[in-house]
Amino acid sequence: MASIARCLRAARPALKVPVSRVCSARAFSATTTCNDPPTDALRKYTKEHEWIDLSADLKTGVIGISEYAAKALGDVVFVELPEEGKRVQAGDAIGAVESVKSAADINAPVSCKITAVNMLLEEKPATINQVPEDDSHGGGWIAKVSVDEQGVKDLDKLMDEKAYEEFTATEEEH
Amino acid sequence: MNNVLTTPKPHPPPSLSHPQSPPSPRTYTTASLARPLQIYRSTTTNPHLNLSIEHDLLTRSAPTSTVLFLYTNRPSIILGRNQNPWLEVHHPLLRRGLPGSQPTIDLLRRRSGGGTVFHDLGNANWTVICPPAVFDRDRHAEMVARALQRLGVATARVNERHDIVVDSEAEAGGTYKVSGSAYKLTRLRALHHGTCLLGSENLGRVGALLRAPGAGYIKARGVESVRSAICNVGVGRGEFEEAVGVGVEEVGEEMGEVEVVAKGWKELMSPEWVYGQTPLFTFSTCPTEEDPRERPPLPRELPAGKLQTNLTLRHGVITSASITGLFDSTTDKIISERLVGRNLFRSPSTKDLDVDGGDGWASILSAAVGSASSDSFATASARTDSVEALGKWLDGMLPVLPLR
CATH class of the missing domain: 3.30.390 (Enolase-like; domain 1)
Structure with missing residues (x-):
């Protein structure tokens, strides 16, 4: 994701609800609820507002854009999905989201290989606005990936949910 | 090596062959790309080259810098990134061209979002590239609207679609669009570009060019254009450029020799990009x-x-x-x-x-x-x-x- 959260101020509705209170943000773990944050949560966020969920064995993951970014972008009218089978480095543009005349890059949070893409977004791009942090069937996740050692190392540079929440709160103040 | 902008070629022009020599005329250098404020005006009207220079400025200008780029293109039609050429364009009219112009009208797909626009020498393009922190969707359109006001276009203002409109003289409450906007956001940079109809001679022809015969049979994903009534603001290119950007440096055809620009140019020309990028x-x-x-x-x-x-x-x-x-x-x-x-x-x-x-x-x-x-x-x-x-x-x- 591009650094949209700050730059699209004009299009952004007031966002006062912290990301962590949004149920869909936790959809990746069946055992967790909104009131009970996952203890095995390997969801991390980038400063550019992508998230990645990593499996417990650190081999596979799911990528998407954050609730905060989805709100900032406004109505998503098209999602350019990543290319299946492609290997990318952390920070590489893997796809794009179009909303309100803006094409915003989606970047790889870590080095990875794209193993599957969410075809639902081709038909229903607005899913990104509704459940951007849902990595289940019907959710707004963007791609599934496999991760190697480098990818796991890249994870260290990302923020956990709490840090990301604080980060977006600072962006709000600008 | 300070002259990294030049393309390695078997027979480079003398000024490009020596890394120590001053930069060739009408190109920018790595040094200029590092400056906090950069203003360039293109002397070429080649749409592929101008869009490629613009993309190069987006990717290579210093992340903290602000860049203004001004250019006009020969008659061409520019699709938004996620649009459908079969739905947006009347191809036989494109091929026929305009009276007294080049044989055909170019068709391009740009990298930013939004709808299809027509460019010609009477329609000026302005681009602002800046850090995301200082960007919103109206900021730069407002800058251009203020410049137009200074030039006597009193009713110029930005509307809710982030376009610049002027009041219609014929119809109370009516407006005409004179400038449209589109954006491209990358990890480090935000690009806002827009058109400004200064004095196009082809206003009466644009509607037909942007009407596809098969539209009644086509249902497309992606982005459809929104039609607007348009008019010229009646401002000269020179005065417009002066009002928008003071201290302009020229860039020209020579930019096509720069390797990354040449590569971007080729990508923009490729049928895989223009047609093959079409959403389902x-x-x-x-x-x-x-x-x-x-x-x-x-x-x-x-x-x-x-x-x-x-x-x-x-x-x-x-x-x-x-x-x-x-x-x-x-x-x-x-x-x-x-x-x-x-x-x-x-x-x-x-x-x-x-x-x-x-x-x-x-x-x-x-x-x-x-x-x-x-x-x-x-x-x-x-x-x-x-x-x-x-x-x-x-x-x-x-x-x-x-x-x-």
Whole structure:
């Protein structure tokens, strides 16, 4: 994701609800609820507002854009999905989201290989606005990936949910 | 090496061959790309080169810098990133060109979002590239609107679509669009570019150029353009550029020698980008569940009330096809199956649409028919007539692009 959260101020509705209170943000773990944050949560966020969920064995993951970014972008009218089978480095543009005349890059949070893409977004791009942090069937996740050692190392540079929440709160103040 | 902008070539111009020599005229250097404020004006009117320079500025200017880039293009039509050339553009008119201009009008796809626009020498383009922190969707349009006000266009203002409009003199409360905006956001940078109709001589022709004959049969994913009434602000290019950007440096044709710019230029020219980037769409001659619109009537030459064509295209390639009522059902089925995988754009890298002999739909259909079982047909000539009629009609509605 591009650094949209700050730059699209004009299009952004007031966002006062912290990301962590949004149920869909936790959809990746069946055992967790909104009131009970996952203890095995390997969801991390980038400063550019992508998230990645990593499996417990650190081999596979799911990528998407954050609730905060989805709100900032406004109505998503098209999602350019990543290319299946492609290997990318952390920070590489893997796809794009179009909303309100803006094409915003989606970047790889870590080095990875794209193993599957969410075809639902081709038909229903607005899913990104509704459940951007849902990595289940019907959710707004963007791609599934496999991760190697480098990818796991890249994870260290990302923020956990709490840090990301604080980060977006600072962006709000600008 | 301080002269990294130059392309390694077998016979470079003398000024480019020595890293120590000053930069060649009308190019920017790595040093200028590092400056906090950069203002460039292009002297070339080549749309591919200008868009490629613009993209290069987006990717290589210092992340903290602000860049203003001003350019005008020869007559051309620029699709938004996620648009459909079969739905947005009247290709035969494009090929015919404009009176007194170059033979054809160029068709490009830009990297930013938004709708299709027409460019010519009377329509100035302005681009602002800046850090995301200082960007919002109206900021730079407002900068241009203020410049127009200084030049006497008193009613210029930014509307809710982030376009610049002026009041209509004829109609109270009415407005005309004079400038449209589009954006491209990358990890480190935000790009806002817009047009500004200063004094285009082609205003009366734009509507027809942006009306595709087959639009009534096409349902497309992605982004459709929004039509607006347009007018010129009646400002000269020189005074506009002076009002928007003070202290302008010129860049010109020489930029095409810069390796990364040349590469971007080539990408913008490639049929895979212009046509192959098209989001999924359907072409259907009858109402469907997805697209229940009444369809425009088919011409008399086609078997009325009988013939139905349903095609789905992804990236400009047919992914599913159903033609019924052309011949008997078995033959129709075989023909339909054979259409799957056909490209509807010409490209040196696509083998099936033979680069030289591709006569559009007539050759696509006869290839499919020719290899279908001939036993099931009445006569060869009836077969040829039907194929020709359907081919001719499809060439008008869903042409193989670019036209020749």
